[in-house]
Amino acid sequence: MKTVIISNRLPVKIIEENDEYTFIPSEGGLATGLGDVYKSGNSIWIGWPGIEVPEERQEEVTQKLAELNLYPVFLTQNEINLYYEGFSNEVLWPVFHYVVTYAHFEQSYWDCYKSVNEKFAKRAMQVLQRKDKIWIQDYQLLLLPGILREKLPNATIGFFQHIPFPSYEIFRLIPWREEILNGLIGADLIGFHTYDDVRHFISTATRLLPVNSSSNVLNSNERQIVVEAFPMGIDYDKFSDLTATEKVKKEIDYFRTGKEEMKVILSIDRLDYSKGILERLKALELLLQAHPEYIGKIELFMIVVPSRDTVPQYSELRDQIDQFVGNLNARYRSINWIPVNYFYRSFPIEVLSALYATADICLVTPMRDGMNLVSKEYIASRNNNDGVLILSEMAGASKELTDAVIVNPNNLGDIMEAIVTALKMPLDEQQQRMKAMRAIVEKFNVKHWVNNFILRLNEVKDSQKSLLTK
């Protein structure tokens, strides 16, 4: 009996260079969070390897991935355009992040979303064995629980959503809302990062479907679906231990040399309008205007990891960031100082670890975020218990990391004040806050998250069985 993880993307993706395929880790919370854990358990993973693979090379890719217990679902370019870029990232992503004006409710996107969810189901049926547990991940596969339930009425199916679930008033705007909900309730257990997401989902389901709820249980046609919050964690030990490795120590020395007096502010995100990157830059500009005493004394290291840049809103955002950073730096820089060190690329984990370990402040100000694991990675990397986390109240992580300096990301003055507070915060206060947050991130790590979800899934299934035999 194994756990079959199914997500849109595999934890590795293919990069093609001169006709050669290499496999590198995928970006994003899901892959980085679950990517190591699945290896240690009795699990396999089904998902898309990230590019269109021509038919004649699919066997080669399948064999290479099988060595890692990964099972590919191959998508055509048309499916990538309509299901992934289209419905997933131009309908569900903006709506679930409350940016409804970005949503394009195209019928062709929806049709393709349905057929690709069917395709995933077909692939799953090829590898599933009786008694396997099925654990479906995220908004790209909302219909999959329902499709698999029809094929396997007694299967154990869990679903976890890594992004927020919006309030009913937002969700109801989607033209295909009932079908989406019917897909989701094919699961036995539905998990979200926060209790607010759970509330939104239950209230939406009971208003739009013929189901009723008692507490966190939905009752539909003699099936019960449990809906609960499982705040995702990170591999705390990995991040904490990394900072002590020779490779990272070297990076830290390299990074800090000549910057001994500089206060370093760090921000790391995938390129996304939900991350509040432009707003963060505007808050920094405000700070330099209102507090010129910090000119030459602080530096922002801003890493933006390329993501979905074939979706128009993402490439537009990239241009806007380029322009803003260019203007800000041109206006405030001096010969040997620059306010924003901006990188549009990904970095090896050792470099990220060195940045986490050296940054005086980590600025995490998404407009809306399911959890935000960067905030937790920063905390796990602070072995000296110093440093200040500034965290948006719109990130799921703010529910747990209450010792961060919490801000409303729409209030630029609030972010600016928070930076000033962080810059002035006495060491003993930093340590007090950091210790409290480290204890939480250490305890509720990603293994705890996986075990907790799977344990609950087993319990839910067992209680359903005992209901049936009564």
Ligand code: F6P
């Ligand atoms: O964590 C949310 C998420 O959307 C994941 O589902 C996804 O794997 C990750 O962000 C990165 O997004 P994408 O797969 O579109 O690059």
